[in-house]
Amino acid sequence: MKKILLFLLILLSIASVNATAPTMPVNYTTSEYKVVLDEQMTTEQTTSTLSVFDYVQYAPVVSGINGSTIYFESEKDLARFCMHFTQSNKNYAFNHEYSVFISDNPVPVSIVYGETYSCGNGARHVLVNVNSSKIQTAYVFGAAYCGGSGVSSNMVLNGKTVTSRGSHGMTYGFIDSPFYKSSNVFDLYASSSSSTGAGVDGSFLVFDSITYTATMPEPSVTQDTCTPYVIIPQMNVIINSIPAVSVYEGDSLLGTTDNGGYLKINLPIGEHSFKFIKEGYWDYTINLNVQNDTTINPELAPKTSLFHISKQFEENIYPNSISKVKLDLEPIKNAYSTRLRVSGADVTKVYYNTQILPKTTDGSYILGDISNPQSLEIEYKTPSSWGQRTFTVELTATDLEGSAYTNLETINYEVLELPFLLEMPTFAIGNNNVKITDQSGSTYSVLLSLYNSEGSEVWSSSNNIIEYCDCSFEVPITEPGNYILELTAKAGTVKSYYSIEIIEPVKLITNKLSSNLGKVTTAKFAIYNPTDNVKYYYSTLECQFFNESINKTFSIAPGVNKTVELPFKVPDKLDLENYQLNLKIYDNEKSEPICSEDIILTISKNSFLPINMDSNNYLIILGILIIIIGAVIIYWKWGKK
Incomplete structure (x- = not known):
């Protein structure tokens, strides 16, 4: 602030004729034309300082001020702000200590100031030939002045007169003019053949970088000048690395990272080459075209490693998804027998030279010999919860002499919270309701796709979700097996995958029964509860000879496989030999049965043996019969003696 106050004192000491301060708005607004101090x-403070600056001929119109940022109504106003105030006050607002932006893009500003004067020296020209990078508009401000009659002065850019004078007095001009890529001519002319002097001075401005040559009159006098002023926007370059890294550009030390590995430097826009140096590490160079505030993360490699490695993640990483990290490998010297190992991540694929690398028996991936920069991609499953996560990548290699090197890289990444709340049921055979509720405050489409264990799509459905509202999907599963439910939202920027295992919930044990009339027989089935909660069920057994169905209610603990029996009595009189029974099993939480099976009942002729017995019972009875028969034989053979 001291420099600004000193500058204001200088300005206040200079008299300005018919000069006015910049026009200030009642209500501040932003625009695409701005400077950042x-x-x-x-x-x-900015408003107060601006009010002291006095411009002649045309005062710039300010549309808004926000701290150190000043917005202007038009490009013309921005240009006039950057030029000198008056013929007698050739100072500049804020000493040109600011950066200029148009449409939020930093732009260089080139100003060429010229002046010539003649007092009995005849006609004098200062000619400036200018080249630029594009066709654009130039802005020109100047003053022509004469001490009396019989003398003249003028200023012209590309044939367009800025100002001229042929009698006593001073005339200002401020115009815009077409400006070309080459052969632009800025002409300052003054003519006097008497003791009465004439002069002209002023400048042109373009929002571009230029090259120029100036032709001065002969013999030259002190008033013949051509002076360039260049305003190059200054951008912040933030460096995140390791502590005590010295950053050089050429032979100039720009700074050293602090204990947290942080360094902030201010540089003009354009091409820069940075060298990073730290004892015990390989030197590292980055070439960078700085056009905006930029953050770089140089990865220095210790001299025990053989690669410089830089990492690139996918833009957004979400839970239960598949993500990729790209590693750019730059060998410091030729690397041989290179191997990759990954720990702490569920790796699904490793891509190298567009090929999928197989995983060896020792868990590594063979990259082989590397002499040029290469890239590899590691595809991995993300965890089910959001937050900061990490895994480790190890690269081992040898150099030509056989010395072993190891790169050990920690991969830090962030799993973002899903933009919606996902409510999923315990999946089972039938329709399964999935509910999605937006939490991001935006409207977007959601696509659900179900894939079987072979990777074939068996079902998909899409729906639009409105901000903070919900939508539901009925996911049909018709048979047991392993499935993947893929959820895609926000034009593919959000993806999540969920594994589904459907175990056959009901297995019929007795699909065929045999019984005598009037006897009791039993239908049996096994049922599994795959959830984490106690489940409640009921079953019904129906047949045409039942007056009422046979019902049974039961419960199953979490993760338990239970055998359920449905005993029933066969009527004493039936006309047919075979009947079809229908068994239905219901989950109390669902209206449709989770199982519907038919059981064949065969009516056998009367026998002294029970009919509906399992093999163990038959063996017992058979054993008893053998004992009885054996006893009878012994009695007849030995009892009569």
């Missing part, structure tokens, strides 16, 4: 100031 190098020195941090409050809105009040």
Whole structure:
């Protein structure tokens, strides 16, 4: 602020004829034309300072001020702000200590100031030939002045007169003019053959970088000048690395990272080459075209490793998804027998030279010999919860002499919270309701796709979800097996995958029964509860000879496989030999049965043996019969003696 106050004192000491301060709005608004001051100031300080600057001929119109940022109504207003105030006050607002932006893009500003004067020296020209990078508009401000009659002065850009004078007095001009890529001519002319002097001075401005040559009159006098002023926007370059890294550009030390590995430097836009140096580490160079505030993360490699490695993640990483990290490998010297190992992540694929690498028996991936920069991609499953996560990548290799090197890289990444709340049921055979509720405050489409164990799509459905509202999907599963439910939202930027295992919930044990009339027989089935909660069920057994169905209610603990029996009595009189029974099993939480099976009942002729017995019972009875028969034989053979 001290420099600004000193500058204001200088300005106040200079008289300006018919000069006015910049036009200030009642209500501040932003625009695409702005400057950002190098020195941090409050809105009040910036406004107060602007009110002291006096411009002649045309005062720039300000549309808004926000702290150290000043917005202008048009490009013309921005250009006039960057030029000198008056013929007698050739100072510049804020000493050109600011950066210029148009449509939020930093732009260079080139100003060429020229001046010539003649007092009995005849006609004098200062000619400036200018080249630029594009066709654009130039802005020109100047003053022509004469001490009396019989003399003249003028200023012309590309044939367009800015200002001229042929009698006593001074005339200002401020115009815009077409400006071309080459052969632009800025002409300052003054003519006097008497003791009465004439002069002209002023400048042109373009929002571009230029090259120029100036032709000065002969013999040259002190008033013949051609001076360039260049405003190059200054951008912040933030470096995140390891502590005590020295950052050089050429032979100049730009700074050293602090204990947290952080360094902030201010540089003009354009091409820069940074070298990073730290004892015990290989030197590392990055070439960078700085056009905006930029953050770089140089990865220095210790001298025990053989690669510089830089990492690139997918833009957004979500839970239960498949993500990729790209590793750019730059060998410091030729690397041989290179192997990759990954720990702490569920790796699904490793891509190298567009090929999928197989995993060896020792868990590594063979990259082989590397002499040029290469890239590899590691595809991995993300965890089910959001937050900061990490895994480790190890690269081992040898150099030509056989010395072993190891790169050990920690991969830090962030799993973002899903933009919606997902409610999923315990999946089972039948329709399964999935509910999605937006939490991001936006409207987007959601696609659900179900894939079987072979990777074939068996079902998909899409729906639009409105901000903070919900939508539901009925996911049909018709048979047991392993499935993947894929959820895609926000034009594919959000993806999540969920594994589904459907175990056959009901297995019929007695699909065929045989019984005598009037006897009791039993239908049996096994049922599994795959959930984490106690489940409640009921079953019904129906047949045409039942007056009422046979019902049974039961419960199953979590993770338990239970055998359920449905005993029933066969009527004493039936006309047919075979009957079809229908068994239905219901989950109390669902209206449709989870199982519907038919059981064949065969009516056998009367026998002294029970009919509906399992093999163990038959063996017992058979054993008893053998004992009885044996006893009878012994009695007849030995009892009569």
